[in-house]
Amino acid sequence: MTSETPVISCKNVWKIFGQDPEGYLSKLPPGRTFDDIRADGYIAGVRDVSIEVSRGEMLVIMGLSGSGKSTLVRCFSRLHEITGGTIEVDGQDIMALPEKELIELRRNKMGMVFQNFGLLPHRTVLENVAFPLEMRGQDKHERRDRALEVIKLVGLERREEYFPRELSGGQQQRVGIARSLAIEPDIWFLDEPFSALDPLIRREMQDEFLRLQEMLGKTIVFITHDFDEALRLADRIAIMKDGAVEQCGTPDNIVLNPATEYVRKFTEEIDKANVVHARILTDMSATGEGAPVEASATIHALAKLLVNDTRDMIPVVDNGKAIGAMPRKAALDILVGAD
C-alpha cells in the first residue's frame, strides 16, 4: 500500500480475439458493447482496462467465467499479446521487450500459480519446484537447496520425491505455489489457485496463503470467481464483466457503495458487517466521548458494543491515535442489514 511508482500499470488495454484484431480495433468506434463486438465476429477478452498495482499490494480481480479476468492477468505477463494500450512493469513497457528480455523478466521477477496447477507430470515435486531455477541455468546444488527451502515453506517436507499424480489436489497446488516462489519473484500472479479444490481444503489454503503473504509481502494479482474469497484476501478488488472493469476499490468501499447494478448483486448476498471496518464509517471532523474503538475492527467484531452502547458518536483510534468518530446508527444499520 506504499505509493511510489506502481509495479504494474496498464492503460487502455484491449485484447481482442478474431481474424484481424489490430485492424478491427483501429476502426472500432467508441461505445461498442461486448455483444456488438461479438456480432462483428470478434471476442473482446479485455475491453479498455486501465488499472495500477502498487508495490506490496494485493489486488484481487473478481469476475465470473468468461469475464476476461484470466485474459487480463495473462496480458500482464505477456502470455497474451495485447491488441491495444500499454502495460508497464516497473516502468518498463513489456510489449516492447524482445523475447530474450521477456524471458529474463519471467525468470527473475514473475511467478504464477495456475488453477489446475500446471505441474509437469514427468518431474518429481523437487524437480517441478526447481524447474524455473533450472531454466535460468542455476547450479544443481544451489537449486536443490533453494527448492527444498520453498518446499518446506509450503509444508511439503518429505514429499520431495513424489510425482504430482501421487499427491492430493491441495498438495499439488502447494507444489504450484512453491514453484512460483522458487525464484523469489517480485510479482506474484495467482489464477484462481484454489478453485479446483474442495471447500474445506480451500479455506485451509487461503489461511496458508495469508500466512505466506504476511511473511513475504509480495505484490500480488489474485484472480477468483468467488466474491467471499476476494473480500477475505484483497487490499483492493477489481470486479470485471464482459472484459471491462465494473468497479475497482477496497472491499469496504465496494460493499458500501456498489457502482453498478451488477456489483450490487454480488454485495447483496454477503454479510457486510464482516467486511466493513470502523475506519470507513469514521467522520474525520467529528469527535466522540468515552472508550474508543480500533479503526481496523470490523462492524461484526464490534456488534456487542454497538448494541449495548448509547452514544451517538463513538471515537475511533488508529494505532492509538484518534482519527475521528463513527456514528453508531450507521454502524448498526450495517449490522442489521438495513440499507
Place this chain on the structure above:
Amino acid sequence: MAVLSTNQALTRVGYSDTQIASGLFCVALVLTVLQYSGLLPSWLHRIPEEWVPPFAVWLDAAFIFIREDLQLEKLTRWFAEGPLQFMLDTTANLLYGKRRWPRFEQIPWSAIAASAAVLGYYLGGWRLALLAGGTFVWTALIGQWKDAMETMSVLIVAAPLAFLIGLLVGIAAWKYTWVDRAVRPVLSVLQTLPFFTYLLPAVIFFKVGPTAGAVATIIYAVPPMILMTTLGLKKVSPEVIEAGKMSGCSRWQMLRHVYVPAARNEILVGVNQVIMLCLAMVVLTAFIGMPGLGAKLLAMMGSFKLGRSFEIGVTIVLLAVTLDRLSKAWVVKLPEHFERGTRWWVRHKYALTALAVFVFFTVLGQFVGWFAEIGRRESFSQGKEIDTAIKTFLAFDIVQGITGQIRYVLNVWVLNPFRDFLLSIPTFGFILIVIAGALAIGGRRPALYATVFFGLVALSGWWDRSVITLYSVISAVIIATLIGLPIGIMAARSEKWSRRVLLACDTAQTFPSFIYLIPAIMLFGITATSVVMSILIFAMVPLIRYTVEGLRGVPLEMTEAADMSGATRRQKLWSVQLPLALPTMAVGFNQAIMFAFFMVIIAAFIGTQDLGQELQKTLAGTDLGKNFVLGFCVALMALTFDMAILSWAEKKKAQLGL
C-alpha cells in the same frame, strides 16, 4: 455471408444431393442395360486402349530423372551400403552370428530370453514376464531362433529410425502449418498404398536384401508416429505450457522439457504402432527376398507344409503379442517415487537383475552349448506331426464336405456371378455408380474426389484388374459384415463378453497381416475362396471391435431412458443404441475396407487375377512406372471409400452432438 449466398444459389438450382445421386445411378443403370442388350458402343463399355495415357512411361522417365540426373541413387546407395548396412550387420552379428564386420559374437538365446523376462516383469508383473520369456524360449526350442533373429535384427534397426523420423517430422508438422499441410495428403496416400509399392522403389534405391527391407519398413511405419506426435503435442494442457513460459523457458527448453515430456503418452502409443507396423512389414519383405520368419513362412506355405507354417505362424503371433504388450505396458507404466536415501542398487534393481541374468546365461552358454544355440536336430519342432494331423483332419469326410460345400456355393453361386456382373458394367456406368454412392453418403466433396480418383483408375489402363480387386474387397467386406455385426451386437450385450471380444480383437489386430493367410489356405487350399476368406477374417476384426465399442459407448442415461420408456431389448437396440453407435461403427466399417484393400494385395500370393498379382510380378523386375501406376490404382480406390465413409461418420457425429 459467402456461405449464405452459395446456399441460395444451390436452392435455386433445386436438386438435392440425393436427387443428383439417384439421377447418376439411373444413367448408370441405362448404360448397363444397353450393354446387356448389346446396343452400347464398345468405346462406352471400356475405354479404348489408345485413349489411355502412358502413365507408366511418364513415371519411368521421372524416376530415371530422379535416379540418374539428380543422382539421388548415389546418395541412397551410399546410405544403404554405408551406415544402414553397418547397423544391420551389427544387429545381425549380435542376434544370430552373421559374422561380418564389425565382428560381435552371437548372444546366447537363453540370455535374451531371461533378460526379456526381467523386462516383462518390470513392465507388467509375472504375466508379462512369462509371455516375454516364454516367447523367446518357444522360438529357440522350436528351432526358429535364427529366422526369428533375422527378422528381429531388421526390426531393431528399423523401429528406432522410424521413431526418430516420425518424431522429428511430427514436431515440424506441429510447429509449422505449411509442413502439416504438405505432410497430411502424403500420409493418407502412404497409408492406403499397397505395400508392394513400397517394396520395389526400396529395392531399386537401396539394393536387394535387408537394407531395402529396412527402408521399406521404415517408410511404412513412419506415418502413425508423425500423427501421434502431432496429436500429443497439440493436446498438452495450456496451463502446463503457460507454466513453462512463466518459468522462463526458451523455445528449445519448452520443447525439450515441457512439450515432449508432457506428450509422453501419445508418443509412446506411436512407438507401439511403429513397432507393430515394423514387425508386420518386416515379415512381408519376404517378397523381396528378405530372409527371416516371413521368408520361411512363404516357402512353407508355397510347398503346402501346413505343420511348419503353423509353427512359424505361432512364433510370429507370439512375437507380435509380446512386443505389443510390452510396449503398451510401457505406455501405462508411470514413474513412481523412491523414498529419499534409497540405495542406488535398489533404485536400479531391475536393470541390475537383467544384467545379472544376461551375464549368467552368456557365461553358461560358453560351457553348455545348448544354452547358447539349439541346433536343428535338437529342436522340438513337431512340423511333420502337425502337418499330418492337420491334413488328416482336413481329409475327414465331414470336414471336407463342409469346406467343399462352402467353396462350391461361394464360388459358383456368389463370387463368380458377382465378379462377372461387376465386370459387365460399362466403365462409365461403374464410375457413375461410385460417384452417386459417394455423393449420397459423403456429400459433394467426396463425390468430387471419387470422380477424379476413379477417372484416373479408368485411364490407368488397368480397369478390369481394378474391378476384380474391388470385387474381392466388396464381397469379403459384405460377408464380414454379415458375420461380424451379429457377433459384435451379441457381445455388446454384456460387459463380460464385450471385454473378452475386445481383447480378442486387440490381440488379433497385432498379428502381422501375413498370418491371416494360414487358416484360409489350410481350410480352402489355394483357391479363390481362400482369397476371400483371408480378407474376410482380417477385415472382420475392426468391424467387430468398433461395433462393440460403439454400442458400449452409448451414454448410460440414454439406454436407461429407453428402459424407463418401456422399450424391449429389440426396440432399444434399433431405436436407441444402433443409431447412436452408427458413426463409430462406420469408422470400423471403413477400417474393414482399408484392411481388405491391404489384404487383397497380399492374397496375390495365393493366386489372383487382380492388381496385386500384377504388382507382385513387377517385383521381379525394375518396372517402377508400372508398379506405381498399379499401386496408385489401389490407393485411389481405397481413398475414395475412405473419404466418403469418414465424412459421413463425421457429419453424423456432429448431428448427434457426439
